[in-house]
Each structure stands twice: as structure tokens, then as C-alpha cells.
Amino acid sequence: MSSPPVKPFLIGVAGGPCSGKSTVCEKIVKDLECLTDNQANRVAVIALEHFYRPKSAEQRVLATRGDWNLDHPVAFDDELLFTTLQDLLNGKTVRINRYDVRTFSHIDGEYENIEPVDVIIMEGILVFYFPQIRDLFNMKLFVDTDADTRLARRVLRDMKLHGRNLEHILNSYTNYVKPAFEDFCLPTKKYADVIIPRGADNSVAVDLIVQHIKDFLKQNTDMAVQSPLTQHWSLIRYSVDIHNSANSGGTILQRQFDRSDGQLRLSLTSTQQLFVTRDNDIEECIDLWPTVISSVTGTYVGDALLLYYITGNRCRREFRVQFASSDTQKGSDHCENCVKYLKKLCKLTNMNDNETSGVEQTMSTTIDANSIVSTPDMIKLLLSQQQTIKLSSYYYSEPIHNENMTEFLEKYLIEPTFPDFVSTVYAMLESMAKKK
Ligand SMILES: Nc1ncnc2c1ncn2[C@@H]1O[C@H](COP(=O)(O)OP(=O)(O)O)[C@@H](O)[C@H]1O
Numbered sequence: 001m002s003s004p005p006v007k008p009f010l011i012g013v014a015g016g017p018c019s020g021k022s023t024v025c026e027k028i029v030k031d032l033e034c035l036t037d038n039q040a041n042r043v044a045v046i047a048l049e050h051f052y053r054p055k056s057a058e059q060r061v062l063a064t065r066g067d068w069n070l071d072h073p074v075a076f077d078d079e080l081l082f083t084t085l086q087d088l089l090n091g092k093t094v095r096i097n098r099y100d101v102r103t104f105s106h107i108d109g110e111y112e113n114i115e116p117v118d119v120i121i122m123e124g125i126l127v128f129y130f131p132q133i134r135d136l137f138n139m140k141l142f143v144d145t146d147a148d149t150r151l152a153r154r155v156l157r158d159m160k161l162h163g164r165n166l167e168h169i170l171n172s173y174t175n176y177v178k179p180a181f182e183d184f185c186l187p188t189k190k191y192a193d194v195i196i197p198r199g200a201d202n203s204v205a206v207d208l209i210v211q212h213i214k215d216f217l218k219q220n221t222d223m224a225v226q227s228p229l230t231q232h233w234s235l236i237r238y239s240v241d242i243h244n245s246a247n248s249g250g251t252i253l254q255r256q257f258d259r260s261d262g263q264l265r266l267s268l269t270s271t272q273q274l275f276v277t278r279d280n281d282i283e284e285c286i287d288l289w290p291t292v293i294s295s296v297t298g299t300y301v302g303d304a305l306l307l308y309y310i311t312g313n314r315c316r317r318e319f320r321v322q323f324a325s326s327d328t329q330k331g332s333d334h335c336e337n338c339v340k341y342l343k344k345l346c347k348l349t350n351m352n353d354n355e356t357s358g359v360e361q362t363m364s365t366t367i368d369a370n371s372i373v374s375t376p377d378m379i380k381l382l383l384s385q386q387q388t389i390k391l392s393s394y395y396y397s398e399p400i401h402n403e404n405m406t407e408f409l410e411k412y413l414i415e416p417t418f419p420d421f422v423s424t425v426y427a428m429l430e431s432m433a434k435k436k
């Protein structure tokens with residue numbers, strides 16, 4: 001999954017209700033769509049309405065009657081909005097619960113996932129009201145449309161789209177919408193970098209803004225080309241063992257095991273370095289330059305990848321990563337995609353392949369092959385419980401003794417860890433049982 005290498009550009013679009021904020025945003029995205037390299041895909045628009053605080057049943061009844069203030073700052077969960085924007089700015093995928101204006105509430109179980117993008121446009125009546133949110137924006141736009149036009153549009157919109165009657169609309173407008181606009185929204189106009197009179201009709205203003213975004217995207221693309229970090233994959237797990245000798249039989253000096261909280265990534269740079277990063281911290285960095293190609297080998301299965309290499313002090317370092325799934329692709333698809341790149345730089349075999357291309361052969365150039373067993377053999381040994389084996393070629397490196405075998409299977413393999421491996425074990429078990 002590729003994602004933006006530099007911080008996204010965050011644009012805020014404020015303005016009174018029905019001033020034309022969403023129409024301006026639509027126009028910006030549409031104009032970007034005309035661009036050759038589909039830059040519109042790199043823009044996400046988020047509406048403030050999804051950040052309403054949940055209402056009680058009683059409050060919803062009042063809102064239905066037009067007797068609840070939906071335009072006051074307290075109606076919004078500004079903390080949630082702040083953390084959501086911060087997460088997006090930090091390159092994280094966010095999940096937004098959809099709000100339905102017709103029912104005055106969020107839709108149960110309906111979420112929109114927003115993946116990291118280059119440009120985020122946040123639109124809503126009060127997006128510049130909260131200082132800490134306001135400070136996040138790189139560019140602030142205020143759509144300025146006169147009150148009569150806004151009211152006329154609101155009447156039409158609320159009657160047609162939201163099924164409201166005129167009395168409801170005018171009641172809420174007089175009691176809440178108009179005063180709140182004057183008290184909380186209009187005073188934020190002064191924070192805007194660009195004021196857009198007449199909204200989307202103002203093609204000069206919209207063109208200028210689109211041009212600004214284009215320039216930003218181009219700069220971003222150029223930086224991505226120059227940037228060493230060119231390919232990224234999200235991980236859900238990372239673990240590493242360091243052995244005291246290049247030989248796989250060495251004892252473990254250090255073990256680190258890490259489940260992701262959504263910030264773990266594998267990055268492959270155009271300078272052929274492989275990084276595991278958490279936030280901005282580097283957990284692992286391997287040079288995959290052609291000159292050192294023979295020193296890195298590995299294997300993969302399903303959504304898991306295991307790489308081995310010898311460190312400068314002749315220690316053997318083996319690390320495993322498990323790829324996260326995204327909305328469109330499973331973890332195993334991401335793993336396959338990553339393997340496609342890595343195979344150009346190091347020796348990788350599919351763990352499910354037959355023994356001749358198995359782990360032991362892959363590793364024979366650098367590591368004593370005698371102490372490594374191929375996966376099928378390992379499973380056979382594991383299941384037949386003939387001897388104590390060391391699962392160093394797989395996920396855990398503890399020697400497994402016969403008496404602990406069942407416990408090991410239950411504890412580690414039955415956990416949905418490395419699903420393909422688990423299913424392989426099950427398949428083996430079944431076929432062995434049938435043979436018996
Ligand atoms: N420039 C415009 N000319 C005519 N109608 C417009 C214009 N901009 C918006 N509208 C209409 O006004 C209503 C509210 O517009 P919208 O963009 O949703 O405003 P906001 O997001 O500020 O509430 C919609 O029905 C939209 O079609």
C-alpha cells in the first residue's frame with residue numbers, strides 16, 4: 001500500500017449553513033479529477049456533521065421539532081475531530097461514523113475509512129471555531145454567501161432532502177441557526193486565508209485554490225520520487241530475535257515482540273533499504289543492495305514474511321512481520337506485493353513450496369543448513385513428536401520439547417497468527433489422521 005511520504009495538506013472550509021461549502025469542495029475535487037495522474041484520488045473531503053456528539057432520545061425528539069441547537073459549538077465533539085485530524089496528519093487511516101441529518105443521529109455500524117491522502121479538506125460551519133483544530137489547518141477558506149441566499153437554499157434543501165416543514169425550518173433558523181451563525185461562525189471569518197464570495201460560482205477563487213493544491217501535489221510527488229521511502233505497507237505485528245552466532249542454532253540474545261497500534265510500517269526505499277518503523281522510530285533497517293544480496297534470505301506465507309541476515313558482529317538476526325489488511329486488500333495480498341519487490345533484491349521462497357525450494361536451501365549460502373528444517377519436515381516432526389525441534393525457521397524460536405508440544409500448538413498455532421501456517425498444520429493433521 002503506498003501512502004503519502006510527507007505530511008498531508010489540511011484545508012479548512014468554513015462558512016454559514018448553506019453558504020455552499022460542500023459545493024465548493026465538490027468543485028475542487030472535480031477540477032482535480034481532470035488532472036492527468038488522477039490527483040483527485042489523493043484528496044479526501046470530510047464534513048463536520050459526522051462529529052456531532054451523540055444525542056439522547058429526548059434530545060432527538062427536540063431536534064425533530066426544531067427545538068435543539070445544532071449550530072452551537074457544544075453540539076460538536078471537538079476532541080474527536082482534533083484526534084481524527086491529527087491521526088490523518090500522522091498518516092494513519094481513520095474511521096468515521098456516518099451521521100444522518102434526517103434522523104439527527106449517527107448511523108449504527110456505518111463507517112467510512114479514510115486512508116492516508118495528500119490533501120484533506122475539512123468542511124463545516126464551525127471548523128475554525130476551536131483554536132486547537134484551527135491551528136492544524138495549512139489553508140483556511142471561508143465561503144461567504146449572504147444570509148437571504150443561505151436561508152432560501154436552506155428552506156429548499158430541508159424541505160426536499162430532509163423532509164422538514166416550513167415551520168420547523170423557520171423556527172430553528174430564528175431561534176438557533178441565525179444567532180449561532182452570528183455568535184460563533186461569522187467571527188471566525190477573520191481567520192480565513194481566502195474568503196470566497198458567492199461560493200462555487202466564484203470560479204476565479206476556486207481556480208486559484210485548485211492551482212494551489214496542484215502545486216502542492218506536484219511538490220509532494222517530486223518529494224516522493226526523491227524520498228528514500230517509496231513503498232510502504234502497514235503491519236500488525238513485528239518481532240525480532242537476535243542469535244549469538246550466525247548459525248541458526250545459536251542461543252537467543254535478545255527478543256522483541258511487538259503488536260501494532262496502527263503505526264507499524266514496513267518501508268522499502270528506492271535506495272534498496274528495508275525499514276520497519278513505528279511512528280518516526282526505526283525498529284529495523286536492512287541494506288538490500290545488490291552487493292550484499294546473498295546475506296539476506298527469507299520466506300513468506302500468507303500475510304507473514306520472515307527475513308534472516310547476519311549482522312556485522314556475526315550474530316544472526318531474524319525478524320518477522322505480519323501485514324495488515326486494508327479496505328481493499330487482505331494482508332496476504334500486501335505481503336505478496338511486498339515480496340514482488342523484495343524478490344528483486346534478496347532470496348525469498350514461499351513456505352508452501354516444495355522442499356527443494358524450501359527454507360533450508362534459501363539459507364544455505366549464509367547459514368548452516370543442518371540446523372534448519374523445512375516447514376513440511378518441521379510440521380511432520382512436530383506432529384509425530386519424534387524429537388525436540390527448534391522452530392527457529394518459524395515464528396517462535398523456543399526449542400519445543402515433546403511434553404510441551406500440545407501446549408505450544410494450542411498457545412501459538414491456534415491463535416489466528418499466520419493463518420496460512422495454522423491452516424497448513426491443520427491440513428497436515430487431518431491427512432495424517434486419515435492415513436492412520
Ligand atoms: N453557487 C450556488 N448556486 C446555486 N445553488 C447553490 C450554490 N452553491 C450551493 N448551492 C445549493 O445550496 C444548497 C446548499 O449548498 P451546500 O454546498 O450543501 O452548502 P453548505 O455545505 O455550506 O451547507 C444545495 O442545495 C446546493 O445545491
Ligand SMILES: O=c1ccn([C@@H]2O[C@H](COP(=O)(O)O)[C@@H](O)[C@H]2O)c(=O)[nH]1
Pocket residue numbers: 016017018019021049070071100101102103104105124125177
Ligand atoms: O441533524 C442535523 C444536523 C445539522 N443540521 C443543520 O445543518 C447545518 C450545518 O450543515 P451545513 O451543511 O453546513 O449547512 C446547521 O445549520 C444545522 O442546523 C440539521 O439540520 N440537522
